[in-house]
Amino acid sequence: SSRLPVFSHDEVTKHRSLEDGVWVTFKGGVYDITEFVAMHPGGNKILLAAGGALEPFWALYAVHDQDHVLEILSQYKVGELSPEDLKKQEDAKSLDPYSSDPERHPVLRVKCKKPFNAEPPPEILGDSYITPHVLFFKRNHLSVPQVDPASYRLNVEGFPGGALSLSLEDLKTRFPKHTIIATMQCAGNRRSEMNKVKRVNGLNWGITAIGNAKWSGVRLRDVLLAAGFGPEVAKWARHVHFEGLDKDVTGTAYGTSIPINKAISEEGDVLLAYEMNGEDIPSDHGFPVRVVVPGVVGARSVKWLGRIVISAEESSSHWQQHDYKGFSPGTDWKKVDPKSAPAIQELPVQSAITVPADGAVIDRSNETLTVKGYAWSGGGREVVRVDVSLDGGKTWQVAQLRSGDEGQPTEPSPPPGRAWAWKLWELTAPLPPEAEELEIICKAVDNSYNVQPDTIPPIWNLRGLLSNAWHRVKVKVTE
Ligand code: HEM
Ligand code: MTE
Ligand code: MO
CATH class of the missing domain: 3.90.420.10 (Oxidoreductase, molybdopterin-binding domain)
Structure with a gap:
Protein backbone atom coordinates (compact mmCIF):
# COMPACT_ATOMS: atom_id res chain seq x y z
CA SER A 1 0.00 0.00 0.00
CA SER A 2 1.19 3.53 -0.70
CA ARG A 3 2.28 5.13 2.57
CA LEU A 4 2.39 8.93 2.77
CA PRO A 5 5.67 10.54 3.89
CA VAL A 6 6.24 11.60 7.52
CA PHE A 7 7.04 15.28 8.16
CA SER A 8 8.42 16.99 11.23
CA HIS A 9 6.78 20.08 12.67
CA ASP A 10 9.84 22.10 11.50
CA GLU A 11 9.27 20.98 7.92
CA VAL A 12 5.60 22.02 8.09
CA THR A 13 6.47 25.49 9.42
CA LYS A 14 8.49 26.19 6.25
CA HIS A 15 5.23 26.28 4.27
CA ARG A 16 3.42 29.35 5.46
CA SER A 17 2.87 31.51 2.36
CA LEU A 18 1.38 31.18 -1.10
CA GLU A 19 4.91 31.31 -2.56
CA ASP A 20 6.33 28.53 -0.35
CA GLY A 21 3.03 26.67 -0.30
CA VAL A 22 0.51 26.66 2.54
CA TRP A 23 0.69 23.57 4.76
CA VAL A 24 -1.35 22.84 7.85
CA THR A 25 -1.69 19.89 10.22
CA PHE A 26 -4.87 18.35 11.56
CA LYS A 27 -5.07 15.35 13.92
CA GLY A 28 -1.65 14.11 12.84
CA GLY A 29 -2.18 14.60 9.08
CA VAL A 30 -0.24 17.09 6.97
CA TYR A 31 -2.13 19.01 4.28
CA ASP A 32 -0.99 21.22 1.42
CA ILE A 33 -3.94 23.63 1.07
CA THR A 34 -2.24 26.19 -1.22
CA GLU A 35 -4.87 25.76 -3.95
CA PHE A 36 -7.78 26.00 -1.53
CA VAL A 37 -6.82 29.37 0.02
CA ALA A 38 -8.51 31.43 -2.72
CA MET A 39 -11.69 29.32 -2.46
CA HIS A 40 -12.04 29.53 1.34
CA PRO A 41 -15.50 30.85 2.34
CA GLY A 42 -13.97 32.41 5.48
CA GLY A 43 -11.49 34.48 3.44
CA ASN A 44 -7.83 35.14 4.10
CA LYS A 45 -8.02 34.17 7.76
CA ILE A 46 -7.11 30.68 6.67
CA LEU A 47 -3.51 31.89 6.27
CA LEU A 48 -3.30 32.41 10.04
CA ALA A 49 -3.02 28.67 10.42
CA ALA A 50 -0.35 28.33 7.71
CA GLY A 51 2.63 26.27 8.82
CA GLY A 52 0.89 24.91 11.93
CA ALA A 53 -2.11 23.20 13.46
CA LEU A 54 -5.70 23.88 12.43
CA GLU A 55 -7.17 22.73 15.76
CA PRO A 56 -6.82 25.99 17.76
CA PHE A 57 -8.43 27.96 14.93
CA TRP A 58 -11.20 25.49 14.36
CA ALA A 59 -11.89 25.56 18.12
CA LEU A 60 -12.68 29.25 17.66
CA TYR A 61 -14.58 28.74 14.39
CA ALA A 62 -16.42 25.51 15.05
CA VAL A 63 -18.36 26.10 11.81
CA HIS A 64 -15.66 23.71 10.52
CA ASP A 65 -17.01 20.93 12.68
CA GLN A 66 -18.94 19.46 9.73
CA ASP A 67 -18.35 16.46 7.48
CA HIS A 68 -18.20 18.49 4.29
CA VAL A 69 -15.34 20.58 5.67
CA LEU A 70 -13.36 17.42 6.50
CA GLU A 71 -14.06 16.12 3.00
CA ILE A 72 -12.56 19.26 1.49
CA LEU A 73 -9.52 18.99 3.76
CA SER A 74 -8.94 15.31 2.96
CA GLN A 75 -8.37 16.09 -0.72
CA TYR A 76 -5.20 17.99 0.19
CA LYS A 77 -3.45 15.39 2.37
CA VAL A 78 0.27 15.07 1.59
CA GLY A 79 1.69 13.27 4.63
CA GLU A 80 1.69 12.42 8.33
CA LEU A 81 3.07 14.47 11.20
CA SER A 82 5.85 12.77 13.19
CA PRO A 83 4.45 11.10 16.35
CA GLU A 84 6.70 13.14 18.71
CA ASP A 85 5.49 16.43 17.23
CA LEU A 86 1.86 15.28 17.33
CA LYS A 87 2.20 14.62 21.07
CA LYS A 88 3.66 18.11 21.68
CA GLN A 89 0.71 19.65 19.85
CA GLU A 90 -1.82 17.73 21.94
CA ASP A 91 -0.16 18.83 25.17
CA ALA A 92 -0.46 22.48 24.15
CA LYS A 93 -4.22 22.46 23.51
CA SER A 94 -5.53 25.95 24.12
CA LEU A 95 -8.21 27.05 26.58
CA ASP A 96 -11.79 27.22 25.36
CA PRO A 97 -12.53 30.87 24.46
CA TYR A 98 -16.27 30.15 24.84
CA SER A 99 -16.22 29.16 28.51
CA SER A 100 -17.80 32.47 29.59
CA ASP A 101 -20.62 32.52 27.00
CA PRO A 102 -24.07 33.02 28.63
CA GLU A 103 -26.73 30.36 29.22
CA ARG A 104 -29.23 29.89 26.40
CA HIS A 105 -32.80 28.68 26.29
CA PRO A 106 -33.08 24.96 25.47
CA VAL A 107 -35.91 25.54 22.97
CA LEU A 108 -33.49 27.20 20.54
CA ALA A 341 -20.76 43.36 -5.80
CA PRO A 342 -21.86 46.00 -3.31
CA ALA A 343 -22.21 45.17 0.39
CA ILE A 344 -25.77 44.22 1.32
CA GLN A 345 -27.55 47.01 3.21
CA GLU A 346 -31.37 47.27 2.78
CA LEU A 347 -32.97 43.84 2.50
CA PRO A 348 -35.61 42.70 0.00
CA VAL A 349 -39.22 41.87 0.86
CA GLN A 350 -39.66 38.68 2.87
CA SER A 351 -42.36 36.46 4.35
CA ALA A 352 -42.68 32.94 5.69
CA ILE A 353 -45.23 30.53 7.10
CA THR A 354 -44.73 29.74 10.79
CA VAL A 355 -47.88 27.57 11.13
CA PRO A 356 -48.52 24.87 9.99
CA ALA A 357 -45.08 23.30 9.90
CA ASP A 358 -43.82 21.57 6.77
CA GLY A 359 -44.96 17.92 6.92
CA ALA A 360 -47.75 18.57 9.43
CA VAL A 361 -50.76 16.26 9.33
CA ILE A 362 -54.22 17.84 9.39
CA ASP A 363 -57.39 16.02 10.28
CA ARG A 364 -60.14 16.20 7.66
CA SER A 365 -62.70 16.77 10.40
CA ASN A 366 -61.36 20.34 10.72
CA GLU A 367 -63.56 22.45 8.50
CA THR A 368 -61.10 25.29 8.33
CA LEU A 369 -57.37 25.66 8.18
CA THR A 370 -55.44 28.52 9.80
CA VAL A 371 -52.15 29.61 8.28
CA LYS A 372 -49.89 32.08 10.10
CA GLY A 373 -46.61 33.80 9.43
CA TYR A 374 -44.52 36.92 9.37
CA ALA A 375 -43.82 39.48 6.63
CA TRP A 376 -41.29 42.29 6.46
CA SER A 377 -39.40 44.43 3.98
CA GLY A 378 -36.14 46.35 4.19
CA GLY A 379 -35.49 50.07 3.85
CA GLY A 380 -38.53 51.07 5.89
CA ARG A 381 -40.88 49.83 3.16
CA GLU A 382 -44.16 48.69 4.66
CA VAL A 383 -45.69 45.32 3.87
CA VAL A 384 -49.11 46.12 2.45
CA ARG A 385 -50.37 42.64 1.55
CA VAL A 386 -49.68 38.96 2.02
CA ASP A 387 -51.17 36.49 -0.44
CA VAL A 388 -51.68 32.89 0.60
CA SER A 389 -52.38 29.90 -1.60
CA LEU A 390 -53.57 26.51 -0.37
CA ASP A 391 -53.22 24.84 -3.77
CA GLY A 392 -49.62 25.35 -4.85
CA GLY A 393 -50.24 28.80 -6.32
CA LYS A 394 -53.34 28.21 -8.47
CA THR A 395 -55.61 30.40 -6.35
CA TRP A 396 -54.81 33.06 -3.79
CA GLN A 397 -56.44 34.65 -0.76
CA VAL A 398 -55.41 37.77 1.11
CA ALA A 399 -54.25 37.26 4.70
CA GLN A 400 -55.07 39.54 7.59
CA LEU A 401 -52.12 41.63 8.76
CA ARG A 402 -51.48 42.68 12.32
CA SER A 403 -49.00 44.88 14.18
CA GLY A 404 -49.48 43.62 17.70
CA ASP A 405 -50.42 40.51 19.61
CA GLU A 406 -53.67 38.72 19.01
CA GLY A 407 -56.49 40.46 20.85
CA GLN A 408 -54.20 43.31 21.92
CA PRO A 409 -54.16 46.91 20.67
CA THR A 410 -51.98 47.22 17.60
CA GLU A 411 -49.03 49.57 17.14
CA PRO A 412 -49.91 52.80 15.30
CA SER A 413 -49.03 52.92 11.58
CA PRO A 414 -45.43 53.99 11.04
CA PRO A 415 -44.58 57.26 9.27
CA PRO A 416 -43.98 56.76 5.53
CA GLY A 417 -40.62 55.13 4.80
CA ARG A 418 -40.09 54.13 8.43
CA ALA A 419 -41.88 50.79 8.64
CA TRP A 420 -39.10 49.03 10.54
CA ALA A 421 -41.22 46.35 12.19
CA TRP A 422 -42.61 43.18 10.70
CA LYS A 423 -46.28 42.30 10.44
CA LEU A 424 -47.71 39.05 11.59
CA TRP A 425 -50.39 37.66 9.32
CA GLU A 426 -53.07 35.04 9.46
CA LEU A 427 -55.56 33.42 7.12
CA THR A 428 -58.39 31.10 8.12
CA ALA A 429 -60.02 29.42 5.13
CA PRO A 430 -62.19 26.36 4.45
CA LEU A 431 -60.10 23.20 4.18
CA PRO A 432 -60.12 22.34 0.46
CA PRO A 433 -62.34 19.26 0.01
CA GLU A 434 -60.82 15.99 -1.21
CA ALA A 435 -57.17 17.14 -1.39
CA GLU A 436 -54.86 14.64 0.35
CA GLU A 437 -51.91 16.96 0.32
CA LEU A 438 -51.81 20.75 0.28
CA GLU A 439 -48.98 22.94 -0.86
CA ILE A 440 -49.38 26.15 1.14
CA ILE A 441 -47.57 29.22 -0.17
CA CYS A 442 -47.17 32.76 1.09
CA LYS A 443 -45.77 35.85 -0.60
CA ALA A 444 -45.67 39.46 0.57
CA VAL A 445 -45.95 42.76 -1.28
CA ASP A 446 -44.39 45.96 0.08
CA ASN A 447 -45.49 49.55 -0.54
CA SER A 448 -43.09 49.87 -3.49
CA TYR A 449 -44.97 46.87 -4.94
CA ASN A 450 -41.84 44.76 -4.62
CA VAL A 451 -42.73 41.08 -4.64
CA GLN A 452 -40.89 37.91 -3.69
CA PRO A 453 -39.50 35.70 -6.48
CA ASP A 454 -41.54 32.51 -6.95
CA THR A 455 -38.65 30.05 -6.93
CA ILE A 456 -35.10 29.81 -5.62
CA PRO A 457 -32.94 28.81 -8.64
CA PRO A 458 -32.90 32.30 -10.22
CA ILE A 459 -31.73 33.87 -6.92
CA TRP A 460 -29.42 31.02 -5.78
CA ASN A 461 -26.00 32.29 -4.74
CA LEU A 462 -22.93 30.50 -3.41
CA ARG A 463 -23.18 31.97 0.07
CA GLY A 464 -26.91 31.32 0.43
CA LEU A 465 -27.83 34.95 1.19
CA LEU A 466 -31.02 36.93 0.46
CA SER A 467 -33.15 33.80 0.29
CA ASN A 468 -36.65 35.27 -0.11
CA ALA A 469 -38.54 33.13 -2.60
CA TRP A 470 -42.21 32.29 -1.94
CA HIS A 471 -42.30 30.17 1.18
CA ARG A 472 -43.90 26.77 0.63
CA VAL A 473 -44.96 24.12 3.13
CA LYS A 474 -46.63 20.81 2.37
CA VAL A 475 -49.16 19.29 4.72
CA LYS A 476 -51.08 16.00 4.60
CA VAL A 477 -54.82 15.78 5.12
CA THR A 478 -56.02 12.52 6.66
CA GLU A 479 -59.46 11.08 7.38
C1 HEM B 1 -15.81 29.06 6.83
C2 HEM B 1 -13.12 25.36 5.15
C3 HEM B 1 -9.30 26.96 7.73
C4 HEM B 1 -11.96 30.66 9.38
C5 HEM B 1 -15.41 27.90 6.18
C6 HEM B 1 -16.27 27.07 5.38
C7 HEM B 1 -15.53 26.05 4.89
C8 HEM B 1 -14.18 26.22 5.40
C9 HEM B 1 -15.99 24.94 3.96
C10 HEM B 1 -17.77 27.29 5.18
C11 HEM B 1 -18.44 26.39 6.17
C12 HEM B 1 -19.95 26.51 6.17
O1 HEM B 1 -20.40 27.60 6.57
O2 HEM B 1 -20.63 25.54 5.80
C13 HEM B 1 -11.87 25.49 5.71
C14 HEM B 1 -10.77 24.57 5.45
C15 HEM B 1 -9.70 25.04 6.17
C16 HEM B 1 -10.12 26.23 6.87
C17 HEM B 1 -10.84 23.33 4.57
C18 HEM B 1 -8.29 24.50 6.26
C19 HEM B 1 -7.74 23.77 5.33
C20 HEM B 1 -9.70 28.08 8.42
C21 HEM B 1 -8.89 28.81 9.37
C22 HEM B 1 -9.65 29.84 9.84
C23 HEM B 1 -10.93 29.79 9.19
C24 HEM B 1 -7.46 28.43 9.74
C25 HEM B 1 -9.35 30.93 10.85
C26 HEM B 1 -8.16 31.25 11.25
C27 HEM B 1 -13.21 30.58 8.80
C28 HEM B 1 -14.26 31.53 8.99
C29 HEM B 1 -15.36 31.07 8.24
C30 HEM B 1 -14.97 29.83 7.62
C31 HEM B 1 -14.17 32.80 9.83
C32 HEM B 1 -16.70 31.78 8.05
C33 HEM B 1 -17.63 31.55 9.15
C34 HEM B 1 -18.85 32.47 8.96
O3 HEM B 1 -19.75 32.08 8.21
O4 HEM B 1 -18.85 33.56 9.52
N1 HEM B 1 -14.14 27.36 6.18
N2 HEM B 1 -11.44 26.47 6.56
N3 HEM B 1 -10.93 28.69 8.34
N4 HEM B 1 -13.67 29.58 7.95
FE1 HEM B 1 -12.53 28.05 7.26
N1 MTE C 1 -21.87 42.29 16.12
C1 MTE C 1 -20.75 41.78 16.64
N2 MTE C 1 -19.96 42.56 17.39
N3 MTE C 1 -20.38 40.49 16.39
C2 MTE C 1 -21.16 39.67 15.60
O1 MTE C 1 -20.82 38.49 15.41
N4 MTE C 1 -23.20 39.48 14.20
C3 MTE C 1 -24.01 40.27 13.27
C4 MTE C 1 -24.73 41.40 14.00
N5 MTE C 1 -23.83 42.09 14.87
C5 MTE C 1 -22.35 40.20 15.03
C6 MTE C 1 -22.68 41.55 15.35
C7 MTE C 1 -24.99 39.52 12.50
S1 MTE C 1 -24.43 38.71 11.11
C8 MTE C 1 -26.34 39.56 12.79
S2 MTE C 1 -27.48 38.81 11.79
C9 MTE C 1 -26.83 40.26 14.00
O2 MTE C 1 -25.77 40.83 14.76
C10 MTE C 1 -27.58 39.26 14.88
O3 MTE C 1 -28.01 39.89 16.04
P1 MTE C 1 -28.62 39.01 17.24
O4 MTE C 1 -27.60 37.96 17.63
O5 MTE C 1 -28.91 39.99 18.31
O6 MTE C 1 -29.85 38.36 16.70
MO1 MO D 1 -26.18 37.81 9.97
Missing part, protein backbone atom coordinates in the same frame (compact mmCIF):
# COMPACT_ATOMS: atom_id res chain seq x y z
CA ARG A 109 -32.37 25.17 17.55
CA VAL A 110 -28.60 25.35 17.61
CA LYS A 111 -26.90 25.76 14.23
CA CYS A 112 -23.39 26.11 15.65
CA LYS A 113 -22.28 25.95 19.30
CA LYS A 114 -18.95 27.80 19.03
CA PRO A 115 -19.54 30.53 18.05
CA PHE A 116 -23.13 30.28 19.26
CA ASN A 117 -25.75 30.52 16.52
CA ALA A 118 -29.35 29.48 17.07
CA GLU A 119 -32.93 30.17 16.04
CA PRO A 120 -36.33 29.53 17.66
CA PRO A 121 -38.97 27.03 16.46
CA PRO A 122 -41.23 28.78 13.89
CA GLU A 123 -44.51 28.13 15.70
CA ILE A 124 -43.14 29.89 18.79
CA LEU A 125 -41.64 32.84 16.91
CA GLY A 126 -44.97 33.55 15.21
CA ASP A 127 -46.75 33.64 18.59
CA SER A 128 -45.54 37.06 19.64
CA TYR A 129 -45.37 40.34 17.80
CA ILE A 130 -42.45 41.38 20.05
CA THR A 131 -39.95 38.53 20.18
CA PRO A 132 -38.81 37.82 23.78
CA HIS A 133 -35.02 38.02 23.96
CA VAL A 134 -34.61 34.38 25.00
CA LEU A 135 -36.30 33.35 21.73
CA PHE A 136 -34.61 35.96 19.54
CA PHE A 137 -32.17 34.34 17.09
CA LYS A 138 -28.53 34.61 18.07
CA ARG A 139 -25.89 35.15 15.45
CA ASN A 140 -22.35 35.38 16.80
CA HIS A 141 -19.20 35.25 14.71
CA LEU A 142 -16.98 34.96 17.80
CA SER A 143 -17.25 34.39 21.54
CA VAL A 144 -19.40 36.77 23.61
CA PRO A 145 -17.17 39.43 25.22
CA GLN A 146 -17.58 40.18 28.94
CA VAL A 147 -18.02 43.93 29.22
CA ASP A 148 -17.95 45.76 32.56
CA PRO A 149 -20.63 48.48 32.31
CA ALA A 150 -18.78 50.71 34.80
CA SER A 151 -15.57 50.92 32.77
CA TYR A 152 -17.26 50.69 29.35
CA ARG A 153 -16.31 53.46 26.93
CA LEU A 154 -17.64 54.11 23.45
CA ASN A 155 -15.04 55.88 21.31
CA VAL A 156 -16.26 58.09 18.49
CA GLU A 157 -13.43 58.89 16.10
CA GLY A 158 -12.46 60.47 12.79
CA PHE A 159 -13.63 64.02 13.50
CA PRO A 160 -11.34 67.03 13.05
CA GLY A 161 -11.93 68.07 16.69
CA GLY A 162 -10.59 64.76 18.01
CA ALA A 163 -12.23 61.70 19.53
CA LEU A 164 -15.18 61.56 21.88
CA SER A 165 -15.21 58.97 24.64
CA LEU A 166 -18.58 58.21 26.21
CA SER A 167 -19.40 56.10 29.24
CA LEU A 168 -22.67 54.21 29.48
CA GLU A 169 -23.85 56.86 31.93
CA ASP A 170 -22.96 59.62 29.42
CA LEU A 171 -25.05 57.90 26.77
CA LYS A 172 -28.00 57.53 29.10
CA THR A 173 -27.90 61.08 30.50
CA ARG A 174 -26.47 63.35 27.81
CA PHE A 175 -28.72 62.30 24.92
CA PRO A 176 -32.48 61.93 24.57
CA LYS A 177 -33.80 58.38 24.82
CA HIS A 178 -35.39 57.12 21.64
CA THR A 179 -37.39 53.91 21.13
CA ILE A 180 -38.25 52.03 17.96
CA ILE A 181 -39.76 48.67 17.17
CA ALA A 182 -37.57 47.07 14.53
CA THR A 183 -37.15 43.71 12.92
CA MET A 184 -33.67 42.29 12.57
CA GLN A 185 -33.00 39.66 9.94
CA CYS A 186 -29.78 37.81 9.18
CA ALA A 187 -28.72 37.82 5.52
CA GLY A 188 -28.65 34.02 5.80
CA ASN A 189 -32.27 33.62 6.97
CA ARG A 190 -33.91 30.75 4.97
CA ARG A 191 -30.53 29.61 3.67
CA SER A 192 -31.50 25.95 4.18
CA GLU A 193 -34.04 26.23 1.36
CA MET A 194 -31.31 27.49 -0.97
CA ASN A 195 -29.06 24.71 0.25
CA LYS A 196 -31.62 22.15 -0.90
CA VAL A 197 -31.55 23.50 -4.45
CA LYS A 198 -27.75 23.36 -4.61
CA ARG A 199 -25.11 23.30 -1.88
CA VAL A 200 -24.23 26.69 -0.38
CA ASN A 201 -21.72 27.53 2.36
CA GLY A 202 -22.92 28.94 5.64
CA LEU A 203 -24.98 28.17 8.74
CA ASN A 204 -28.03 26.19 7.71
CA TRP A 205 -30.66 28.68 8.93
CA GLY A 206 -34.34 27.80 8.73
CA ILE A 207 -36.99 30.52 8.52
CA THR A 208 -36.41 32.08 11.94
CA ALA A 209 -33.08 33.94 11.76
CA ILE A 210 -35.34 36.96 12.19
CA GLY A 211 -36.96 38.66 15.18
CA ASN A 212 -38.80 41.82 16.14
CA ALA A 213 -37.91 43.81 19.25
CA LYS A 214 -38.43 47.13 20.97
CA TRP A 215 -35.04 48.84 21.08
CA SER A 216 -34.26 51.90 23.20
CA GLY A 217 -31.16 54.01 23.31
CA VAL A 218 -29.79 57.15 21.73
CA ARG A 219 -29.89 58.16 18.12
CA LEU A 220 -26.58 57.65 16.34
CA ARG A 221 -27.32 61.00 14.72
CA ASP A 222 -27.25 62.80 18.08
CA VAL A 223 -23.90 61.26 18.99
CA LEU A 224 -22.39 62.13 15.60
CA LEU A 225 -23.58 65.73 16.00
CA ALA A 226 -22.05 65.88 19.49
CA ALA A 227 -18.78 64.55 18.07
CA GLY A 228 -18.63 67.38 15.54
CA PHE A 229 -20.68 66.41 12.51
CA GLY A 230 -21.57 69.54 10.53
CA PRO A 231 -21.42 71.01 7.00
CA GLU A 232 -17.59 70.78 6.87
CA VAL A 233 -17.51 67.09 7.81
CA ALA A 234 -20.45 66.41 5.48
CA LYS A 235 -18.20 67.42 2.56
CA TRP A 236 -16.02 64.32 2.91
CA ALA A 237 -17.80 61.89 5.25
CA ARG A 238 -19.49 59.01 3.38
CA HIS A 239 -19.59 56.07 5.79
CA VAL A 240 -19.84 55.32 9.50
CA HIS A 241 -17.85 52.31 10.74
CA PHE A 242 -18.78 50.24 13.78
CA GLU A 243 -16.46 47.93 15.68
CA GLY A 244 -17.46 45.35 18.26
CA LEU A 245 -15.52 44.37 21.38
CA ASP A 246 -15.52 40.74 20.19
CA LYS A 247 -12.13 39.97 18.67
CA ASP A 248 -10.73 37.08 16.67
CA VAL A 249 -7.38 35.30 17.18
CA THR A 250 -5.50 38.17 15.51
CA GLY A 251 -7.17 40.80 17.70
CA THR A 252 -9.37 41.93 14.80
CA ALA A 253 -12.78 43.10 16.01
CA TYR A 254 -16.07 42.30 14.26
CA GLY A 255 -16.65 45.38 12.15
CA THR A 256 -18.70 46.82 9.34
CA SER A 257 -20.11 50.14 8.07
CA ILE A 258 -23.25 51.90 6.84
CA PRO A 259 -23.62 54.87 4.48
CA ILE A 260 -23.58 58.30 6.12
CA ASN A 261 -27.03 59.29 4.84
CA LYS A 262 -28.64 56.42 6.76
CA ALA A 263 -26.56 57.25 9.86
CA ILE A 264 -27.25 60.98 9.99
CA SER A 265 -30.82 61.18 8.73
CA GLU A 266 -33.48 61.92 11.31
CA GLU A 267 -35.75 59.49 9.47
CA GLY A 268 -33.06 56.76 9.49
CA ASP A 269 -33.71 55.94 13.16
CA VAL A 270 -30.30 54.32 13.65
CA LEU A 271 -29.90 53.64 17.37
CA LEU A 272 -27.10 52.99 19.80
CA ALA A 273 -29.37 50.81 21.88
CA TYR A 274 -28.89 49.98 25.55
CA GLU A 275 -32.28 48.31 26.05
CA MET A 276 -34.05 45.46 24.30
CA ASN A 277 -37.74 45.01 25.12
CA GLY A 278 -37.46 47.39 28.08
CA GLU A 279 -34.49 45.70 29.79
CA ASP A 280 -30.72 46.02 29.60
CA ILE A 281 -29.54 44.42 26.35
CA PRO A 282 -28.77 40.75 27.12
CA SER A 283 -25.13 39.72 26.65
CA ASP A 284 -25.86 37.60 23.54
CA HIS A 285 -27.45 40.63 21.90
CA GLY A 286 -24.68 43.13 22.61
CA PHE A 287 -24.54 44.25 26.26
CA PRO A 288 -24.13 47.07 27.13
CA VAL A 289 -24.59 48.88 23.78
CA ARG A 290 -25.35 47.68 20.28
CA VAL A 291 -26.14 49.43 17.03
CA VAL A 292 -29.61 48.89 15.57
CA VAL A 293 -29.78 49.83 11.89
CA PRO A 294 -33.47 49.37 11.10
CA GLY A 295 -34.42 48.23 7.60
CA VAL A 296 -30.90 46.94 7.00
CA VAL A 297 -29.30 43.48 7.09
CA GLY A 298 -28.55 42.27 10.65
CA ALA A 299 -24.80 42.17 10.01
CA ARG A 300 -24.60 45.97 10.25
CA SER A 301 -26.21 46.12 13.71
CA VAL A 302 -22.92 45.70 15.56
CA LYS A 303 -23.16 44.27 19.08
CA TRP A 304 -20.86 45.09 22.03
CA LEU A 305 -20.10 48.37 20.28
CA GLY A 306 -16.64 49.70 21.13
CA ARG A 307 -15.82 52.14 18.39
CA ILE A 308 -17.51 54.38 15.82
CA VAL A 309 -15.40 55.93 13.08
CA ILE A 310 -16.60 58.45 10.51
CA SER A 311 -14.82 58.03 7.20
CA ALA A 312 -14.67 58.78 3.49
CA GLU A 313 -14.40 55.02 2.86
CA GLU A 314 -16.40 51.89 3.60
CA SER A 315 -15.11 49.62 6.36
CA SER A 316 -12.25 47.46 5.07
CA SER A 317 -13.32 44.53 7.28
CA HIS A 318 -13.87 41.03 5.97
CA TRP A 319 -17.61 41.31 6.78
CA GLN A 320 -17.98 44.45 4.68
CA GLN A 321 -15.70 43.57 1.77
CA HIS A 322 -15.91 39.79 1.41
CA ASP A 323 -18.94 38.42 3.18
CA TYR A 324 -22.57 39.64 2.97
CA LYS A 325 -22.64 40.29 -0.75
CA GLY A 326 -24.97 38.85 -3.37
CA PHE A 327 -23.83 37.13 -6.58
CA SER A 328 -25.30 35.62 -9.72
CA PRO A 329 -26.47 31.99 -9.63
CA GLY A 330 -23.71 31.35 -12.20
CA THR A 331 -20.90 32.53 -9.92
CA ASP A 332 -18.93 29.79 -8.13
CA TRP A 333 -16.11 29.91 -5.55
CA LYS A 334 -13.49 29.78 -8.30
CA LYS A 335 -14.94 32.76 -10.19
CA VAL A 336 -16.23 34.96 -7.40
CA ASP A 337 -14.80 38.49 -7.19
CA PRO A 338 -16.02 40.14 -3.99
CA LYS A 339 -15.20 43.58 -5.36
CA SER A 340 -17.75 43.11 -8.15
